[in-house]
Structures are given as structure tokens and as C-alpha cells.
Amino acid sequence: MTTSGDILKLFSKFSPRMEFSDSPSGFFGGLRAVFARLALEEEMACRADKLEFVGYPTFGSQSDNFEDVVRPFYTVWCSFSTKKSFSWKDIYRYSEAPDRRVRRLMEKENKRLREEGIREFNEAVRSLVAFVKKRDPRYKRGIQSEAQRRELLRQTAAAQAAKSRAVNQAKLREHVIPDWAKSEEAEEENPDSSGSELEQFECIICRKAFKSLNQFNAHERSKKHVKAVKQLRWEMRAENESLNLDQYMAPYSDHAQLEQCNDDSAASSFSHEESGKVQCGRTADADQNIAPIMEDTQEESGREFTEADTIFPVTHASHESSATILNPSGSDDVSERADDAVELLSQQMSTSALGQSQSTEIKKIGKAKQKRARKAAQQAQGQHPGLICTSCNAAFPSKTQLFAHLRRYDHAEPPIR
Known part of the structure; x- marks a missing residue:
């Protein structure tokens, strides 16, 4: 069996005066015999252990072709991996082990020695192949020819690409777009631009x-x-x-716009009311009341716009919760009754110098609302006639609230007549 030491001794046989011939002492003849012996040993080891054999190509002769012999040889042998077991590296016999523990230790040590021998042998063979590859004249000539061939292919491909680009550029310069194609392109661009604007x-x-x-x-x-x-x-x-x-x-240009806003706001508010609560006559009265008030708003001078001019809290006389109503200039948020909106506007305008006609209308609207409030209070008293404070005549829906009122304000004592 060839060992790693035997392979390392082959390096000493190579010298600058060595002949590159096929004789047994020459470069090609001697190396062909060495690699043939290594391939034979690998084949025998595979047969003994019933392993798959790897076909190692021959080193060849001086006149062999690069593509057929030289390239396949270096491709396979550069990745050489032996199939030998290197059982001769064992130093312990398993039959001499006194117990199982000692036997396992022997197996572990022998396995380590075998793996070390396999690694050294593979490295020695690969080193020999690399050493020969640098000095093989066939490989040098083949590499040069291969490099030249690749360079030639690269130049040919570059020339073909340049020629194709030149032809394409010439066609583009000679190509003339017809008038009908230009008109269609313009028509296609215009709708897109107009559509984006719309x-x-x-x-x-x-x-x-x-x-x-x-x-x-x-x-x-x-x-x-x-x-x-x-x-x-x-x-x-x-x-x-x-x-x-x-x-x-125009003296009435803004008035017409304000009246239109009032009509729209009243219509939107009436659509959300319960059926039967608001009638057409009330809508007409509200519009007539709003128009003169809005006409007088233009006569105010030096008034600044503040948050108080836009939102006003309104409390209804009925059991509905308080809501926020905008003035007629913001018709989008109006959602209450027309008569409440008119009353709000009248309260706002009362602080400024309004005419006598406006004050008369405001008083009429205020009396109507007071009348509705008194009517609601009378109805509440009719439902609970016995839950009334004799001191202040206040009505309460339950006894609990009445007693709390009496304790808080000391109204339990009868009033002094």
C-alpha cells in the first residue's frame, strides 16, 4: 500500500533537468505509473469493502489532447478522496480489552488514528497533483489556448452587439412617424390631461x-x-x-342669498322633525321674521367675528335636551326648529340698535314661547297635583325630589301669610 510518506518522496525526483518524455524515468512516464498504481489501490479497497468505485482517469502521454485527457485528469484528481480504511494504523487489539469500557476507548483511539491517516494521505495526493499541474507543459498550452479562445469569443460577442446596436440606431434615425399616428397620440394625451383636471x-x-x-x-x-x-x-x-x-x-343682492340660505336651512331642519309638529304656516312666518333681521345685520359696523357669533346654546321648553344652533350664515349645521332659530337671531340683534319693528316681532315671538312654557308647566302640574311646594309653588315629578327640595331650602315650614 502506498502511504503519504511514499508520495512525499516523489517530490525529490523532480528537477529542472528532468526529461519531459514518456520513458519510465521521464516526466510523463513516471507520473503515469504513479497515478495508475494509486487508482488500482483505490479500486481494490472499494471491492474489499463493497463500496462504489470512482473512475480515476490516466495521466496520459506527452502528445495527448488537452480537452480529452489533460482537463479530465486534473478535474478528478484535484478533488481526490481515498476509499482506503487505513486499518493498519490501529495500535490496539480489541481482543485484549478486559471489559466493555476499555474496548470502547480502544475503538475511539483507533478511529482517531485512521481518520488522521486518511487526512494526511488525501493532502499528500492533492499536493502532488497541484505540483505536477504547475509543471505540466500540456496544461500550460491548454490554458493559453483556452484563454485565447475565451478572449476571441468575448471579442466576437462584443463586435456582434455593437453591430446590432448600430443597425438599430440607423433604423431609428430613418424611421419617420406618420402624421396620422401623431394626431392619435395627441388625442390620447389630451383626454388624460383634461380628465385629470376635471x-x-x-x-x-x-x-x-x-x-x-x-x-x-x-x-x-x-x-x-x-x-x-x-x-x-x-x-x-x-x-x-x-x-x-x-x-x-345692488341693495338686495345679499338679502336674496340670505333668504335662500334660510329657506334651505329651514327645509333641512323640518325633514328631521317628527310628523305633525311643524306646519307650512310656521315655515312661512319664520322666513318672514328672519328676512328683516338678516337685512339689519349688514347695517352693523365695526363688529368683529368671534366664536360667540357662530354658536348659541338653546334650551327648549319641552323635555328635550339642550342643543347648539348655528346662525343663518352656516346653513349646513342648522337642525332645530325655525321658530327657535328666529328667537336666537332676535336675541343676538337685540344688543345692537334695532328698529321698532324688530323689537315688536321679538316680543311677539317671546310671548309665544312663554305661552308654550306655561302650558307645559300646567300639564306637569296636572299630572302631579300633590307634589307642589307650598312655599315656592314648584312642582316635582316624585316625592324624593320634593323632600330633597324641602330639606335644602327649609320650605317644610308653612309660609307666613
């Missing part, structure tokens, strides 16, 4: 753009937009008064 919705007051009509409508209903519209309206009125532009404007 799809844009912009709020000039808030300086915002929207992609769809639904978003734009939702923005118009928002409180922020309504507040901005009111602020702009007050600023424009202030500018008109400061520049004396009211005399050049």
Missing part, C-alpha cells in the same frame, strides 16, 4: 385640494369650512364699509 376639486377659501366630489362635499359640511366662510364674509363686509363700496352694489 377630477381635481379645490376649496378656494381653505386652500385645499380634493380627489373626489364626496370629499369636497364633506369638507363643505365641516365646521372648519363653515367658520372660514363666516370669517371671510365678515372681512368682506368690513372692507366694503371701509371703502364705501356698499353704494355701488
